[in-house]
Amino acid sequence: MSNIKFDFQSKAVIVTGGASGIGFQITRSYLEAGANVSIWDYSDKALEQAKSDLASFSSRLHFAKVDVGNRESCAAAAASVPWPVDILVNNAGITRDKSFAKMSGEEWDAVINTNLTGLFNVTKSVFEKFNSNSSNKRIINISSVVALYGNFGQTNYVAAKAGVIGMTKTWAKEFARKGFTVNAIAPGFIKTAMTEAMPAEAVAQMAARVPAQRFGEVTDIANACLFLSSDEANYINGHTLSVDAGLVVG
Ligand SMILES: NC(=O)c1ccc[n+]([C@@H]2O[C@H](COP(=O)([O-])OP(=O)(O)OC[C@H]3O[C@@H](n4cnc5c(N)ncnc54)[C@H](O)[C@@H]3O)[C@@H](O)[C@H]2O)c1
Numbered sequence: 001m002s003n004i005k006f007d008f009q010s011k012a013v014i015v016t017g018g019a020s021g022i023g024f025q026i027t028r029s030y031l032e033a034g035a036n037v038s039i040w041d042y043s044d045k046a047l048e049q050a051k052s053d054l055a056s057f058s059s060r061l062h063f064a065k066v067d068v069g070n071r072e073s074c075a076a077a078a079a080s081v082p083w084p085v086d087i088l089v090n091n092a093g094i095t096r097d098k099s100f101a102k103m104s105g106e107e108w109d110a111v112i113n114t115n116l117t118g119l120f121n122v123t124k125s126v127f128e129k130f131n132s133n134s135s136n137k138r139i140i141n142i143s144s145v146v147a148l149y150g151n152f153g154q155t156n157y158v159a160a161k162a163g164v165i166g167m168t169k170t171w172a173k174e175f176a177r178k179g180f181t182v183n184a185i186a187p188g189f190i191k192t193a194m195t196e197a198m199p200a201e202a203v204a205q206m207a208a209r210v211p212a213q214r215f216g217e218v219t220d221i222a223n224a225c226l227f228l229s230s231d232e233a234n235y236i237n238g239h240t241l242s243v244d245a246g247l248v249v250g
Pocket of ligand 1: 019020021023040042067091114187188189192
């Protein structure tokens with residue numbers, strides 16, 4: 001599937017978790033649309049791979065090795081970004097799935113720290129780096145469809161992703177007068193390396209729950225990002241956009 005044709009020339013974007021999976025496609029789509037992108041990721045291996053895969057865009061790329069769960073790490077990364085920022089995509093996320101009975105305190109802490117506190121840390125560290133001349137500043141937070149309906153075995157993940165939606169609504173109210181819109185995207189089942197590695201039967205069972213009977217592509221999420229962060233979407237604020245082919249209504 002191709003990318004929506006938006007023009008992001010002269011815009012600078014930060015994508016957390018931008019070195020692989022959905023975040024990598026978000027990065028690539030912004031680059032193809034002309035933006036400068038700063039990839040924030042904690043995986044050396046993923047950062048190296050992204051650097052090599054995106055070599056043709058190297059003059060418009062910046063890389064920061066950062067753990068979004070660590071405030072000092074975020075502050076150092078923010079200080080290294082060479083451009084005033086127009087768009088922040090809070091995408092980095094992890095899972096540590098277990099039923100509530102089996103979930104350890106460490107598994108709870110790890111997911112809350114990355115998937116919820118991480119957004120606080122990153123946004124706090126870059127807030128003053130946003131382009132003060134822009135009245136179209138954007139923050140996009142990646143939540144999940146499970147935040148809207150709960151999911152067996154994901155107490156930590158669902159709590160964090162539901163928290164992301166609450167934080168999005170609050171920032172939408174607080175930041176609007178400073179020229180921001182703040183929105184969330186709630187992806188459904190998206191094809192990534194993780195789903196490729198799953199048994200075909202499990203994938204088929206999951207796909208059967210989707211009204212469209214299929215998984216989404218990483219470009220589906222990237223396209224939603226490009227739209228919500230475009231100047232054309234400047235009256236959309238505090239919204240959570242489900243990109244799930246109708247899974248949430250099923
Ligand atoms: N894949 C799906 O079907 C799906 C569905 C709903 C929501 N999501 C959400 O979309 C986002 C991306 O998911 P994905 O499937 O591409 O995951 P992924 O594991 O493929 O990629 C996540 C990226 O984030 C990075 N990362 C993780 N923790 C980090 C940290 N503490 N600091 C910095 N970087 C960190 C990883 O190194 C990796 O590059 C996540 O927030 C996830 O919860 C994914």
